[in-house]
Each structure stands twice: as C-alpha cells, then as structure tokens.
Amino acid sequence: xxxxxxxxxxxxxxxxxxxxxxxxxxxxxxxxxxxxxxxxxxxxxxxxxxxxxxxxxxxxxxxxxxxxxxxxxxxxxxxxxxxxxxxxxxxxxxxxxxxxxxxxxxxxxxxxx
Amino acid sequence: xxxxxxxxxxxxxxxxxxxxxxxxxxxxxxxxxxxxxxxxxxxxxxxxxxxxxxxxxxxxxxxxxxxxxxxxxxxxxxxxxxxxxxxxxxxxxxxxxxxxxxxxxxxxxxxxxxxxxxxxxxxxxxxxxxxxxxxxxxxxxxxxxxxxxxxxxxxxxxxxxxxxxxxxxxxxxxxxxxxxxxxxxxxxxxxxxxxxxxxxxxxxxxxxxxxxxxxxxxxxxxxxxxxxxxxxxxxxxxxxxxxxxxxxxxxxxxxxxxxxxxxxxxxxxxxxxxxxxxxxxxxxxxxxxxxxxxxxxxxxxxxxxxxxxxxxxxxxxxxxxxxxxxxxxxxxxxxxxxxxxxxxxxxxxxxxxxxxxxxxxxxxxxxxxxxxxxxxxxxxxxxxxxxxxxxxxxxxxxxxxxxxxxxxxxxx
Numbered sequence: 001x002x003x004x005x006x007x008x009x010x011x012x013x014x015x016x017x018x019x020x021x022x023x024x025x026x027x028x029x030x031x032x033x034x035x036x037x038x039x040x041x042x043x044x045x046x047x048x049x050x051x052x053x054x055x056x057x058x059x060x061x062x063x064x065x066x067x068x069x070x071x072x073x074x075x076x077x078x079x080x081x082x083x084x085x086x087x088x089x090x091x092x093x094x095x096x097x098x099x100x101x102x103x104x105x106x107x108x109x110x111x112x113x
Numbered sequence: 114x115x116x117x118x119x120x121x122x123x124x125x126x127x128x129x130x131x132x133x134x135x136x137x138x139x140x141x142x143x144x145x146x147x148x149x150x151x152x153x154x155x156x157x158x159x160x161x162x163x164x165x166x167x168x169x170x171x172x173x174x175x176x177x178x179x180x181x182x183x184x185x186x187x188x189x190x191x192x193x194x195x196x197x198x199x200x201x202x203x204x205x206x207x208x209x210x211x212x213x214x215x216x217x218x219x220x221x222x223x224x225x226x227x228x229x230x231x232x233x234x235x236x237x238x239x240x241x242x243x244x245x246x247x248x249x250x251x252x253x254x255x256x257x258x259x260x261x262x263x264x265x266x267x268x269x270x271x272x273x274x275x276x277x278x279x280x281x282x283x284x285x286x287x288x289x290x291x292x293x294x295x296x297x298x299x300x301x302x303x304x305x306x307x308x309x310x311x312x313x314x315x316x317x318x319x320x321x322x323x324x325x326x327x328x329x330x331x332x333x334x335x336x337x338x339x340x341x342x343x344x345x346x347x348x349x350x351x352x353x354x355x356x357x358x359x360x361x362x363x364x365x366x367x368x369x370x371x372x373x374x375x376x377x378x379x380x381x382x383x384x385x386x387x388x389x390x391x392x393x394x395x396x397x398x399x400x401x402x403x404x405x406x407x408x409x410x411x412x413x414x415x416x417x418x419x420x421x422x423x424x425x426x427x428x429x430x431x432x433x434x435x436x437x438x439x440x441x442x443x444x445x446x447x448x449x450x451x452x453x454x455x456x457x458x459x460x461x462x463x464x465x466x467x468x469x470x471x472x473x474x475x476x477x478x479x480x481x482x483x484x485x486x487x488x489x490x491x492x493x494x495x496x497x498x499x500x501x502x503x504x505x506x507x508x509x510x511x512x513x514x515x516x517x518x519x520x521x522x523x524x525x
Binding site: 002038087088090092 | 282283287288
C-alpha cells in the first residue's frame with residue numbers, strides 16, 4: 001500500500017461566474033465521494049481562494065521574502081486535496097477519477113514515506 | 114556435446130531476439146524491480162555465452178535463461194530481506210517461489226507491455242521503455258533510432274523507471290473495465306514504432322528496417338497475447354499489409370516510388386493474403402475501431418490489381434468514418450487525397466486549404482507535397498513548384514528530398 005495526495009485544481013474565474021447552486025451541488029458530491037471512498041481516505045480539505053495565499057521564499061540573506069499570492073501564477077490553482085491510501089497507481093487513479101472537479105482537474109502524486 | 118563459440122554466440126543472439134521479453138517479464142515479477150530484473154537477465158545472457166559452450170545449447174533456451182535470471186533475482190530479494198533493506202516498489206502479485214524454482218514460468222509479457230505503455234508515462238517514454246524492455250534494444254540503439262543524444266535517451270528511460278517505482282505503477286494486466294482504453298495505448302506505441310521506421314524522418318534510407326521489424330514483431334506479440342482484441346488484430350493486419358508493399362516503395366537505385374507507380378508484382382502476395390485475413394477478422398467484430406478502419410483502407414489498396422482499379426469511393430467512405438470518430442489533421446489530409454480521385458483535384462485543394470492553419474501540420478512535409486501534387490494535376494505548375502520547394506524545406510530524409518527535387522525539375 002502507498003499514500004497518494006490528490007490535488008484538485010480549479011479555474012477560479014469559472015467558479016466566480018457560476019451560480020451558487022453549482023457550488024452547493026459540488027459540496028454534496030464531495031460528501032458522496034468521501035462516503036463512497038471512506039476505506040481509502042486518510043484526510044482532505046477545501047482551501048481558501050488563491051487571493052488568500054501568502055508565499056514565503058528565502059531572500060538569500062538569511063531572511064525571508066513574504067509576498068501576497070500563490071507560489072506560481074497559473075490559470076488553475078490548488079483548491080483542495082485528499083490524502084488516500086491505495087495499493088498502486090491504478091487504484092489511486094480509479095479513486096481520483098471519482099473526485100468532483102467540475103472547474104478543472106486532478107493531479108495525483110505519491111507521498112514518499 | 115560442446116558447441117563451438119560461434120554456434121553458441123548465434124544461439125544466444127537468437128535467444129536475445131526471440132526470448133528477451135519473455136525472460137525479462139518473468140524475471141521482473143520475481144525481482145519486483147525493473148533495473149534489478151534487467152541486470153539479472155543481462156547476466157543470464159552473459160552466462161549463457163560461457164555455459165552453453167561446455168554444456169551444450171539447452172533444448173529450451175528461454176526456460177534456461179529465465180531460470181538463471183529469476184534465481185539470481187530471488188537471491189537478491191532474500192539478501193535484501195535479510196539486510197532489512199527496503200524492497201523496490203514494482204507492484205506485482207506474490208511470487209510462487211516453488212514454481213519459479215521448478216522452472217515453471219507463466220507468460221508475463223503482457224504485464225511488461227502494459228507497464229511500459231502505462232498512460233501515466235509520457236508517450237515518448239512509453240516508446241523508449243517498450244523498445245528497451247520488450248524488444249531488448251540498448252539505450253544507444255534507441256537513441257540512434259530517434260536521433261536524440263544517448264544521454265538524453267538514457268535519462269528519459271531512467272526517469273520513466275523512477276516514476277514507475279515511485280508512483281507504484283503496477284506490474285499487472287489492467288482490470289477488464291480499463292482494458293479497451295489501455296489496449297489502445299499499447300497499440301498506439303506499437304504503431305508509432307512501426308511508423309517511425311516506415312518512413313524515416315531523417316537519414317539516407319526511406320525505410321528503417323530495424324524499426325519496422327520491431328514494430329511488426331510487437332504487433333504480432335500483442336495480437337498473440339490479446340487474441341480477442343479486434344483492434345490488436347486490425348493493427349497487425351495494417352502493418353502486415355503495409356509491410357507487403359515495402360519492396361516496391363523504392364526502385365533499384367533506391368529512389369522513392371509512389372503507390373500509383375509501384376510495380377505491384379513486387380508486392381508480397383503471401384503477406385497480403387495474411388493481412389487481408391486479419392482485416393476480415395477485425396471487421397467481423399463491429400463497431401470498427403480506429404485501426405480496423407485504417408487496415409480496411411490498406412486492404413482496399415491491396416486488393417487493386419493496378420492503380421486504376423483502386424476503389425476510391427470505398428476508401429473515401431472509410432476515411433469519412435475515421436474522421437468522424439477520430440478526427441486528426443493527418444487523417445483529413447489523407448482523406449483529401451482520396452477525394453481528389455473521386456471528385457477531382459480541385460475539390461481536394463479546397464479541402465486542404467483549411468488544413469494549412471493546423472499547428473500539427475505546420476512543418477509536415479506531406480501537406481506541402483500533397484498540395485504540390487494536386488496543383489500539378491490541375492496544371493498550376495508554378496504554384497506546384499513553390500509547394501514542392503516548401504515540402505523540400507521540411508524533409509530531412511534524403512530519399513524523400515531526392516524524390517521532391519525530381520518532381521520540381523520536371524516542372525521547370
């Protein structure tokens with residue numbers, strides 16, 4: 001068995017333009033996903049929008065540069081995640097395909113322990 | 114009893130050619146690590162060179178090699194277990210050590226093929242891994258085939274193996290539900306290998322027989338291992354029919370000959386019969402897949418005794434079906450050629466006008482070459498010459514370049 005991080009990438013502009021009912025429906029679908037995959041789930045959360053992100057980089061002089069915004073500028077930003085345990089990548093991908101991500105997609109990465 | 118060194122060397126070479134995938138696939142399951150498996154298999158081949166001279170060439174060289182390689186892999190695993198070292202992460206089923214010790218090996222080649230062609234790997238990595246692990250080519254050989262630096266190819270293979278172990282890509286035949294999609298991925302890789310050899314993108318030869326041979330071998334293996342897959346049957350049919358025309362594609366002087374000018378007596382009729390039978394099998398399982406339609410087009414060409422007998426209506430209809438379900442600029446271009454023999458070259462010129470803006474065809478020499486041929490057929494010689502020049506600028510294959518130059522000279 002191995003652990004995987006499932007990252008949900010969202011187009012925030014699409015979310016902003018969407019009707020609130022889409023968000024509510026999405027919330028319900030995440031609940032269904034979590035119930036259906038209870039045995040594999042090890043954690044997960046929804047994140048604040050990217051305009052709440054703060055990035056911290058070493059400034060090269062022993063200090064830190066703290067800046068407003070995400071680490072990398074991309075159209076789709078990390079909006080939430082799950083941690084799952086799966087026998088192999090195929091099993092992890094089967095679970096990942098069930099994660100609701102109507103405004104973007106999913107990235108799966110193995111967690112190295 | 115003892116065999117001469119040259120006899121043994123030839124036997125080892127043959128075993129490398131025919132048994133490599135079987136030996137490696139069985140060893141990979143025991144080793145649970147591709148690098149370890151490769152080391153063990155290479156070592157087994159090296160031992161064969163020595164032992165077969167004194168003990169004679171075994172009756173079943175593949176079984177001998179697999180026994181030696183898996184025994185070594187098992188020893189390595191036991192040592193790793195004793196030293197508490199973390200075992201690598203290729204995810205196979207548990208190994209039946211008694212069976213392995215008794216020399217009973219299931220055919221694991223499908224596992225190997227599906228692992229090499231896993232969609233989580235970039236397609237160029239899938240191709241490289243397949244040539245390396247299934248066909249047994251060395252990294253320098255693969256690098257040469259694709260005109261990349263050895264170090265680049267080696268890095269590509271290392272990265273792919275690293276991803277397999279790190280992300281736990283399983284060493285397994287996919288679940289039934291995933292199978293059709295995964296088979297498509299495998300067939301794409303096999304088709305790419307063959308196509309890279311069918312018309313070499315660069316060099317002095319039109320055809321790279323090293324790659325066409327590997328592609329055809331792979332298609333045969335996949336068809337053998339997946340006899341119920343209509344698409345695997347169709348791909349083999351397509352490649353066998355294409356291969357059947359190879360001898361006629363260049364003349365005695367090594368110059369390119371278009372299909373319309375080919376001496377069809379030089380087509381290999383035995384291969385055509387084999388290919389047509391495969392295509393019939395594939396089409397007997399509707400709905401026709403992508404390779405079934407491509408193979409059907411090849412079959413219509415093969416059935417024409419001469420160029421003038423080609424059933425272009427049928428070919429155009431097949432391209433329409435192909436384009437409707439699997440649209441691609443290259444298929445659209447080929448459809449336009451068929452259209453030119455049904456509705457005339459003007460209609461085809463209109464059809465390819467829209468393709469000029471396709472990024473996928475921006476440096477594709479056949480778009481300009483096709484336009485040149487259509488313009489020539491409509492009597493627009495000046496425009497045709499310009500299009501031939503454009504095509505020339507995009508081809509790095511000497512045989513194609515010479516063909517295009519000849520056409521250009523004819524117009525001047």
